[in-house]
Amino acid sequence: MAIELKDWAAYQMKGLEWSAQNVRWLIANTKCQGCLGCCDGTHYPAINLSKRDAMRIPKKERQTMTEAGDGLLIMEAPCRFLIEGRCTIHLSKPGVCVEYPVSYTKESPWIIIIACPAGKDLINACVDLKPGVKATLYQI
Numbered sequence: 001m002a003i004e005l006k007d008w009a010a011y012q013m014k015g016l017e018w019s020a021q022n023v024r025w026l027i028a029n030t031k032c033q034g035c036l037g038c039c040d041g042t043h044y045p046a047i048n049l050s051k052r053d054a055m056r057i058p059k060k061e062r063q064t065m066t067e068a069g070d071g072l073l074i075m076e077a078p079c080r081f082l083i084e085g086r087c088t089i090h091l092s093k094p095g096v097c098v099e100y101p102v103s104y105t106k107e108s109p110w111i112i113i114i115a116c117p118a119g120k121d122l123i124n125a126c127v128d129l130k131p132g133v134k135a136t137l138y139q140i
């Protein structure tokens with residue numbers, strides 16, 4: 001049974017704990033609709049780069065980003081690498097872009113699903129394909 005999402009803005013339910021298996025399953029079941037909302041700021045105000053991500057970005061670009069401790073760099077949206085509707089660093093884009101709308105932090109045991117179009121479908125996929133699984137739908 002799919003969750004009725006017409007009231008999804010108010011919907012928040014915890015239960016899908018972080019595990020590599022759950023993350024892999026969610027990413028494999030993400031059906032991106034190509035709206036670019038994760039790049040242009042519609043669905044998230046910034047792009048967070050890990051140390052590993054940052055090493056793949058040209059140094060002159062890194063130097064203009066905000067440092068947020070733990071080696072994290074913050075790049076404000078809209079992303080500067082989004083040019084004419086395309087990601088110009090597709091092969092070296094940050095991990096957060098590869099995994100979007102699936103998200104997690106060291107501080108929380110829960111996996112977050114951002115409420116972009118693919119995220120909303122993913123919540124339904126969780127309920128349809130994994131009965132009993134609950135998830136957190138996160139709206140900016």
Ligand code: SF4
Pocket residue numbers: 031032033034035036037038039043100101116117118119
């Ligand atoms: S991941 Fe979500 S926000 Fe990003 S392009 Fe796909 S559907 Fe849009």
Ligand code: SF4
Pocket residue numbers: 038039047079080081082083086087088089090093094097
């Ligand atoms: S690096 Fe590419 S995929 Fe990531 S936000 Fe920028 S344009 Fe989008």
